[in-house]
Amino acid sequence: DSGVTQTPKHLITATGQRVTLRCSPRSGDLSVYWYQQSLDQGLQFLIQYYNGEERAKGNILERFSAQQFPDLHSELNLSSLELGDSALYFCASSDGGSTLVYGYTFGSGTRLTVV
């Protein structure tokens, strides 16, 4: 157990729908990162939050949004889902300070299947 908790583990939904993925960071970590992993694109950075504030944005679609709450858990909202959104979505966390040296810790992911 890495200490980063992601729910749900699996999600199957229809095109056009909206889903919410949840992440609880490791105790003491202030930063949360969201990544999308697909076979053809690999791990793609979506967005980072630090202590409730957005810090960095990657290739996140406008249909996707995220937030980090005062208790530091984060949610990734995916709307108007398309077949191409099917992927593994990972959350990772770090203390926000030593990440550059030590990397960050990943959760076990949410497998999203859009049908």
Added chain:
Amino acid sequence: QKEVEQDPGPLSVPEGAIVSLNCTYSNSAFQYFMWYRQYSRKGPELLMYTYSSGNKEDGRFTAQVDKSSKYISLFIRDSQPSDSATYLCASSGGSNYKLTFGKGTLLTVNP
């Protein structure tokens, strides 16, 4: 051009072989280099990290960075079937903490 390029393999070796996994990167601002290991249906886990150029050894694993050629390597000695996984290189630098990953190399070590 992607910032971090990695040969996706797959790579299949016999048990006990020396494995060499490689990446190249294009962003000169990258200073921190990491290797993650990802087992099937699991999240990536940090295996090795290095700062700037040089070698770092941890047991059977050696990470090597050559900033002059923008080349990152991971060597696995005496490979074991339990090393079978996808290996991802990652780099970071600049003003944010975003890690940029290669696509990963799938390694299978056959008993």
